[in-house]
Amino acid sequence: MKKMVVLSGAGMSAESGVSTFRGAGGLWDKYPVEEVATPQGYAANPGLVINFYNERRRQLLDVEPNKGHELIAELEKEFNVTVVTQNIDNLHERAGSSKVIHLHGELTKVCSSYAPNDPRYIKKLSPEEYEIKIGDLAPDGSQYRPYIVWFGEAVPKIEEAIQYVEQADIFLIIGTSMNVYPAAGLLNYVSSRIPVYLIDPNEVNVNSNGHKIHVIRKVASEGMEELMKLLSEKEKV
Ligand code: OAD
Secondary structure (H helix, E strand, O other): OEEEEEEEOHHHHHHHOOOOOOOOOOHHHHOOHHHHOOHHHHHHOHHHHHHHHHHHHHHHOOOOOOHHHHHHHHHHHOEEEEEEEOOOOOHHHHHOOOOEEEOOEEEEEEEEOOOOOOHHHOEEOOHHHOOOOOOOEOOOOOEEEEEEOOOOOOOOOHHHHHHHHHHOOEEEEEOOOOOOOOHHHHHHHOOOOOOEEEEOOOOOOOOOOOOOEEEEOOOHHHHHHHHHHHHHHHHOO
16 A cells, blocks of 8 residues: 555644634634743743643534545545644544644643653543643642643654655645644655645645645645545556
8 A cells, every 4th residue: 555644734623613823813813822832831821821721622522523634534545644743633533544643742631741751641631631720740740731742842753753754655735834843844854756735725835845746725625525536546546
């Protein structure tokens, strides 16, 4: 089976009702990013940050995967698919994707404030545990914090993602403004010989680095429908 890597961003979940970050009405308009998504913001006001992510977690219970997530899961019938997502929601998994790398962490997990990437203290929350409070402690005695990669923090999963990207036979970029590194830099690891597709309803400025990118200017669901048609014409023969 050919190997396909999908790099997804907030636009992937937009049709499910999850806000994107940038642009009018984006989350970073409503909440100052430096207050809720940096280690400094967390140090200054942990309660505010914990509540911000409690709210995002509550939202998970109200949203469903959309057609775009479902079609990405369906790609597994024809391809060996690895989803590399910048999203912290669990909609790819809920749609049935079996291999998902979360570059920026996961809403459904919490971790130690002292050592966020220490696997011993990463805890998967059941929905009854979604509401984290100040005083909920990890086994190392630190406050449980959201298992989210904040601005200024390392992105430990990038190495694993690079390995899959380097091996890919097809690369798909969907619903990301390609503004945030190192995620956006993954394109640099894509072989120049393979097809690259980009699905986004808006223009995305990518440093294409010599790659010819096939742009599908549509929302995730419609764009995925078009891509499935294109791939079945090209790949199944
Ligand atoms: P952005 O909000 O920067 O970009 C969302 C992209 O989705 C834009 O290019 C939109 O045009 C596109 N879009 C909007 N609606 C869409 C739809 N229905 N279907 C498909 N695409 C649609 O989000 P990201 O690129 O994911 O990081 O942002 C990257 C990172 O920056 C996030 O993971 C987050 C953020 O700050 C952290 O929190 C660490």
